[in-house]
Amino acid sequence: MSSLPILDATAKCLEELLVWHQVHHPQLSAQWQPLYELRDRLHQSAWHIVVLGQVGRGKSALLNALYGEAIFPVGAIHGTTQWPRTVRWHCQDQIVDLTDTPGLDEVAGSDRETMTWSVLETADLVLFVTQDSLTPVECQARDRLHTLRIPHKLILTKADLYPPMAEGIAVSSTTGQGIPELRQLLQQWLQQEAPQARALRILHQASQVEQSLGAALGPQDTSAWSWLSAQMVASLLLPGGLFDVVLAMISTLAYIRKACQAYGVPFPLPAFGGLSQFVLLWYAAIYLSSWSGFTFGSELWGVNTNVLLQGGVIFWGYQQIRRRLDPYLQQGYQWGHHGPQRLLQQLTQTRANVTASG
Ligand SMILES: Nc1nc2c(ncn2[C@@H]2O[C@H](COP(=O)(O)OP(=O)(O)OP(=O)(O)O)[C@@H](O)[C@H]2O)c(=O)[nH]1
Ligand SMILES: [Mg+2]
Incomplete structure (x- = not known):
């Protein structure tokens, strides 16, 4: 199955669900309304790439290096990024919305972490940023990405300072090491895998909407x-x-x-x-x-x-x-x-x- 038929089949699935629920479950519209958002997201021309990781790992610096300009604030003090921010990026012929997020483990930062996870609702791909080893917080976050079926790539930043782990793509935003390769890898992913990844994720989310509708219907x-x-x-x-x-x-x-x-x-x-x-x-x-x-x-x-x-x-x-x-x-x-x-x-x-x- 090629990429576009996947998106078409998914669109058809969502359309049919919506028609069915309009006729049979008008009283439960609050439960199935999210299907409209999923349908709209399906055909959005821009791919959504979100950066995720603990504070101070170099998330914002990585996005700046990819973008080619210092567009997101970078700082040695933890908690520099306080809320998600998105910029449009042209990765060769692909349009991408790049989103920077606050760190996962910020002191008294549970609201910021909630913001980060809510941004991930619409992510097509996550750049999971770490350094030389995965902490328990990072392992938990990775498990959560698996559960939510969000595709992600493990990026090891500060490669100029730390030895790389066996797994992951080593880069340095300071020296530029690995950045052109990462850009190329992303471009390849966007061209070859993104449509299928988006279709799978949206179907998974639609399936959850259906489950909550089933629970609301009750026995x-x-x-x-x-x-x-x-x-x-x-x-x-x-x-x-x-x-x-x-x-x-x-x-x-x-x-x-x-x-x-x-x-x-x-x-x-x-x-x-x-x-x-x-x-x-x-x-x-x-x-x-x-x-x-x-x-x-x-x-x-x-x-x-x-x-x-x-x-x-x-x-x-x-x-x-x-x-x-x-x-x-x-x-x-x-x-x-x-x-x-x-x-x-x-x-x-x-x-x-x-x-x-x-
Ligand atoms: N040597 C080196 N330093 C880096 C690299 N990337 C980031 N840094 C430094 O690490 C610190 C944190 O970088 P940020 O990009 O702000 O990290 P962040 O993950 O966005 O941090 P928060 O927004 O606080 O969560 C800054 O002092 C950067 O200059 C790198 O590849 N090499
Ligand atoms: Mg930041």
């Missing part, structure tokens, strides 16, 4: 009990065997459809591969339980034991279907045909195939 009444009792009564009254299986098919489909309607997700859900295998086994169990050879045709409390066995199988089957269905339903629309989870799965698979074949 819905899917009236499993009414389908279950109707099926049991009909199985008792009518002849068994294949007829019971047909009955089970109709009632399962009707039940799943009703559940999808209750949760406002499309029917049938494409993520039901595992469920359909279980349902087929369940039908086989219903068929076998009507076979008198299993119970020798005996009676218990005046009721044919086949009927009791079959009732038990039907009841157990419904419990299992509910257990398997609920996690999908509660995550809202994201498993739908153009849902973010489905697309994420496809993209991750495509990436894995490309890496394997490369």
Whole structure:
């Protein structure tokens, strides 16, 4: 898959989500409004690169060196940068918004740290700045970047003063060492990887929006009990065997459809591969339980034991279907045909195939 189709597929996914929620969940608009921002961000022409690191690591000096002018304030006193600031930078033919941020571990600087993380909401790439080793604060910040699925490059500044670590790109903003190479690397990343990285990140964020919508919707009444009792009564009254299986098919489909309607997700859900295998086994169990050879045709409390066995199988089957269905339903629309989870799965698979074949 090339870069632009990825952005197009992601745009289509967001459009469909928005249309679906406008129709089905107008009362929860606060939950799905962020999808508009994600859609707008998708096609922004400028890439957003943000610098991140502890105080005094040389973040601002690094951006100045990349930009080629002393545009951000640099100082020996920790906490020189007090709030995020962005400048537009032309990295050859790519437009980039470069954002400088306050340090992560500033004394009494939790507000500044919050500002920094909120800027990262829209980052396409993070330049993670450190020196010669990673401190616990830096390890935590890196883990958080992984959790948020924000792509980042490890930059080792002050290479004129410290020996480089095994991992990372060593640069010195003072001597200029490694800066042209870093610029070239960024340009390459912007051309080749940025569209896919942006699509993946936005899909991940859309998926979180869907999850919060699913949580706001809460468990819905899917009236499993009414389908279950109707099926049991009909199985008792009518002849068994294949007829019971047909009955089970109709009632399962009707039940799943009703559940999808209750949760406002499309029917049938494409993520039901595992469920359909279980349902087929369940039908086989219903068929076998009507076979008198299993119970020798005996009676218990005046009721044919086949009927009791079959009732038990039907009841157990419904419990299992509910257990398997609920996690999908509660995550809202994201498993739908153009849902973010489905697309994420496809993209991750495509990436894995490309890496394997490369
Ligand atoms: N020798 C050397 N000094 C550097 C280098 N980069 C930055 N410095 C110095 O390190 C100090 C901190 O640099 P800044 O760029 O302000 O660091 P910062 O990470 O932006 O700091 P805060 O804004 O306070 O978080 C300054 O005195 C810089 O001159 C470098 O590559 N080599
Ligand atoms: Mg600074």
